[in-house]
Amino acid sequence: MVAPAVLIILAFSIYPLLFSLWVAFVNYDFQIPGHAFVGLQNFQQVIEDPLAWSSLGLTIALSITVVVIEFVLGLALALAMVKTFRGRGIVMSILIIPLFISPVIVGQSWALFLQRPFGPADYLLSQLLGRQIQISWVGEVPWVYFSIALADVWQWTPFMFVILLAGLAAVPPHLYEAAELDGVGAIQTFLYVTMPQLASVMLLAVTLRLLDAVKLFDVIFMLTGGGPGTSTYTTSFYLYQIGFQQFHLSIATAGSWLFLILLSAVIIALVRRLLKAETA
Amino acid sequence: MAKAVPSLSARSARAGLARVLTIGLFVIFVLVPLYWVVITSIKPSSDYLTTPPVWFPAKPTIVHYTAALFSYRGLQGLTNSLIIASAATVLSTLMGTMMAYSLARFNTGGRHLSLWVLSQRFLPPVAIVLPIFLLFRTWGLYDTLTGLILAYTFMTLPLSVWMMFAYFQQLPKSLEEAAWVDGLSRWQTFWMVATPLAAPGVAAAAVFVFIAVWTEFFFALILTSRHAFTLPTIFRAFLGFQGAQYGEACALATTSLAPSIVLGMLVQRHLVRGLTLGAIRG
Numbered sequence: 001m002v003a004p005a006v007l008i009i010l011a012f013s014i015y016p017l018l019f020s021l022w023v024a025f026v027n028y029d030f031q032i033p034g035h036a037f038v039g040l041q042n043f044q045q046v047i048e049d050p051l052a053w054s055s056l057g058l059t060i061a062l063s064i065t066v067v068v069i070e071f072v073l074g075l076a077l078a079l080a081m082v083k084t085f086r087g088r089g090i091v092m093s094i095l096i097i098p099l100f101i102s103p104v105i106v107g108q109s110w111a112l113f114l115q116r117p118f119g120p121a122d123y124l125l126s127q128l129l130g131r132q133i134q135i136s137w138v139g140e141v142p143w144v145y146f147s148i149a150l151a152d153v154w155q156w157t158p159f160m161f162v163i164l165l166a167g168l169a170a171v172p173p174h175l176y177e178a179a180e181l182d183g184v185g186a187i188q189t190f191l192y193v194t195m196p197q198l199a200s201v202m203l204l205a206v207t208l209r210l211l212d213a214v215k216l217f218d219v220i221f222m223l224t225g226g227g228p229g230t231s232t233y234t235t236s237f238y239l240y241q242i243g244f245q246q247f248h249l250s251i252a253t254a255g256s257w258l259f260l261i262l263l264s265a266v267i268i269a270l271v272r273r274l275l276k277a278e279t280a
Numbered sequence: 281m282a283k284a285v286p287s288l289s290a291r292s293a294r295a296g297l298a299r300v301l302t303i304g305l306f307v308i309f310v311l312v313p314l315y316w317v318v319i320t321s322i323k324p325s326s327d328y329l330t331t332p333p334v335w336f337p338a339k340p341t342i343v344h345y346t347a348a349l350f351s352y353r354g355l356q357g358l359t360n361s362l363i364i365a366s367a368a369t370v371l372s373t374l375m376g377t378m379m380a381y382s383l384a385r386f387n388t389g390g391r392h393l394s395l396w397v398l399s400q401r402f403l404p405p406v407a408i409v410l411p412i413f414l415l416f417r418t419w420g421l422y423d424t425l426t427g428l429i430l431a432y433t434f435m436t437l438p439l440s441v442w443m444m445f446a447y448f449q450q451l452p453k454s455l456e457e458a459a460w461v462d463g464l465s466r467w468q469t470f471w472m473v474a475t476p477l478a479a480p481g482v483a484a485a486a487v488f489v490f491i492a493v494w495t496e497f498f499f500a501l502i503l504t505s506r507h508a509f510t511l512p513t514i515f516r517a518f519l520g521f522q523g524a525q526y527g528e529a530c531a532l533a534t535t536s537l538a539p540s541i542v543l544g545m546l547v548q549r550h551l552v553r554g555l556t557l558g559a560i561r562g
Binding site: 083235 | 332375400410412502541
C-alpha cells in the first residue's frame, strides 16, 4: 500500500538528490559533452562568491524579521479573536484569505498597489500623513526591504494567527477560572497561565514558518527581481540566477547542497517534534 | 502619586476597544490590496492615472479579462493549471491515503519511513528542482503536463499522507476489525470500510492538495516553458510592466485567486490540520 507513494518520492527526491550530488562534483554543461570531474571546485566557487554570503545574510535577516512580526501580530489577532462575537465567522473567513493566494500573485498585487505612478499607496500615505509622499517602494533601498516584508507579513500572519488561535482554544478553561478566583490580573494570567500552555504550539508555528520563510523566492521574483542591483537577492533567488539565468548548473547545485546542509539540522528537529505530536 | 484604579467595567471596555481595533485594522489590511486588484481589473484604462485614485469605476469593463485570457495566453494557462492540479490531486490523494492507512494501522516501515516522508515537505525546492530539471530534459518530461503532474504529486504527498494519517488515527479501529473477522482482506477493508469512513478527511486533503498545486510557482517556472505553463507563470509577462498592461495583470490575478479562495473557504474547518500537517487538530 505504501509502494506507489514511496516510488514517487524515491523518483523525485532520493534519485535527484543523488544525481545532484554527482552534478555538484563535475562540470555539468549543456554545450560541453562529457562532464569532467572537478572535485570541490564548485563548492569553492560558491564559498568565495561574496554575493552568496550577502544573499544568505539577507535570507536570514529577512526571515527572522518577518517571522517575529508575523508572530506578534498573529498572537495579538488570536487573543482578540478567541472569544466569540457576532460576525466572528465572517471576520475569520476574511482573515485567512491570504493563505489561499499564490505567493506570485501576492507579490504582483503588492507591486500593483505600491508602484508609482499607478499604485494608490503614495496617495493614501499622503492623505494619512497630510503631506506629499513619493517613495520608490520597489526600486530603492531601504524601501524594497520594507515592501518585501510587507507582502510576506500580509500573506503569512494568518498562518501564525490560525495556529495560535487553535492553541489558545485548547487551553483548559478551568485554568482561567482558577486564576480569576485568585484575583490574578489579565497580564499575569497571560504570562503564567496562557504562555506555558501555548509554548509548544508557539514553537511549532514559528519553526514551520521559519522553514518556509528561508525559501523566499516568489515575492522577490515579482516585486524586485532581486534589485536594485543585487540588493534583494535571497539564497533561493541567488541559486536560481546562477543555475537558470547564467546556466552554471554545477555551481548552483553545489550551492543548493550547502544550503540544504545548513537547513537540515532545523528540519530534523522539527520533523522529530511533529512525529511526537502524531504519536502522542 | 496614587493613580485611580480603573473600575473593572472601564478596563474591560478598553480591552474591548483594543480587540475591535486589532481585528478591524487587520481586516482592512487584508482587504485593501485585494480590493485594489479586483477593482482595477474592471477599470477602463482612462481611470488608471487619476488623482485621487478611482475606487469605484463609473464604467466597469471586461476588456482586460478578454485581453488577459486571449492575448496573454491566459486561457491556455488556465486550462493547463486545471488539468495539472486535478490530476495531481487525484494521484496525490489516492497514494497519500493508501500510504497513510498503512502507516496508521500497520505501522509500515516504523518511525523511519514516517520521518523520511515528512522531511520531504521541508526540502527547499531550489535544492531538488535543479536535478529534476536536468532529469526531465533527459526523460523527455520537460515542459509536459505529465512531468508537472508527477512533480506536483511528489511535492504534495507529504501533505496528503500526513493529513490522512492524523485522520485515520482518530477513526476507531473496531469497524475494520469486524471486517477482518468477517473475512475481508486488508485491501477490501481499506476500500470498503476505512475509506468511506474517512471520506470527509479525504475530501479536505484533496482540496488542500489542489490549492497547493494551483498556487505553486517555482517548479512550474523551471520545469515548463511554452507548452505546459501554468497560470501563475504567466505573470512573468508583466515583469517590469508598462502601464498599458496594468488591467491585464489585475484581471489575471483575479482569475487565479478567486477559485483557490472559494475552495479554501470550503475547508476552513480543517485549516489548522492542513497547515500543521496534522500535528494540531484545531
